[in-house]
Amino acid sequence: MTQVWVNQQSSANVSPFDRGLAYGDGVFATMRTYPKSAPQSGIMFLDLHLARLAQGCERLHINWTVSETLLAHLSELAEKNPNCCIKLLLTRGVGGRGYQAPVHANVTEITSVHEIPAHYQTWQHQGVALATSSITLAQQPLLAGMKHLNRLEQVLIKTQPLPEGFDDWLVYDTQANVIEASMANIFIVRAQQVFTPAINQAGVSGVMRQAVIEALLDIGVDVRIQSLSQADVADADSIMISNSLFGIIDVIKVDKTSYQPWLNTIAVAQKLQTTLS
Template identity: 40%
Template sequence: MPCWVNGVPAEGVPVRDRGLAYGDGLFETISVRQGRARLLDRHLQRLQLGCQRLQIPLGIDSLRAEISSFAMQVGDGVAKLIVTRGSGMRGYAFPQPQQALRILQGSPLPDYPAAHAEQGVKLFSCATRLAEQPLLAGIKHLNRLEQVLARAEWQDPGYAEGLMQDHSGRVIEGVSSNLFMVDAGQLLTPALQRCGVAGVMRAEIIEQSERLGITCAVRDIGLAELMEADEVFLCNSLFGIWPVRELAGRVWERGELTRILQNNLHDLLGG
């Protein structure tokens, strides 16, 4: 699989890069099918918001063309885009001038079991809590230590994902995914103003639900409310939608709303 740095084939980055030193950057994980980067507009919108928040100068239009060319080389797989503030000397102050570094890494598509989408997955309840930082909430920055520690909490392959909460006990997201629940025919997903990643698939599902006439609310959700939900599912840009089959002894079946959204997503993305 190809690897590009600043638009040309390469295998390394400068040792003074601030992404390596401080996690000073952003990333996107993009599904590529038949040489096309899926949901690219949504990925670039989130990246642009992240660059604005972190004050990283980046030309989005030229990057779009670069990703599209890279996707043609990947064919079917994953394109991971990393954007850092570039290199600098010691210290936290922004380097002057700033010159963002772009990394594109190709990898094969994950081999997810078909049963995850059809029968649902078992969800681990993580003890690691997400810290609140509204300035970083929603964007996909390079600081992922909370997710690293949360994922280290289980080794049992029977769990496909982990549930993460904030320090107030609000349900936020999966370790590598966003979460939705269904209550009395209404779709709900956690608000992400304090922490969490606003996933591109989450945004797509919210828009889909509106087109399908399904009410979707974005608000705070507690664990007790989640456990009383009629349906629960996870989503991300690689696996689409996985129903949650079990969490902390609570068992669900794949529900009708989940099926509708899965089928609509399948048609939209071409399988």
């Protein structure tokens, strides 16, 4: 059963007037805890997750900094729930009139614990097949890169029934730029050079995306962040996706085109594991 805390209280409730509920006014992070077998406990890449949350709050003009109380709460949850998902959701709280935000926000902090989806382990061993979604992401540079609470585009994408034999959707924006999978960032390999889409107009700049870029640079692989098109997907030698729960995974098929797993995917995964150890 999913466990939920509101402002570190297990018995608390969220107000029906909370701006996160009313307007999607907030940000969130989905984080993985270390397994019991790891040499340390806690949340993987916690500093990166907290930095992205703080940046998102700043961009939305929400006055929030992580408190010692919240840090202690997250540490306790991670200690009690190894190899799990911890979700931290921040809203602007209650106040304001209509869309107009209150001058002083009383931020609501919601934490919850979830199991890691079992099929992620299968994906890690077998790779994934992506089908191109007919639903595209709107360009909005003021929100691009942020993991904000308004995920209606992703909800619509996920309501589409996947074709048989496919695991997730490949998503473009309204200008036909490759952006991401429905819940993961994407990397394209061509001639041993790695490309990942620019996230300055649409999409989420994931914490694992940042970690993968750093791991690639550490093993001497050139990484370019730029606009990518359908032609770039077609011309790719290999494709990978990444997120904070499953790490990095090879894409074995996009629509009717098959791809070979990249020879360096294992090296990147090992580098990430070394970083975590």
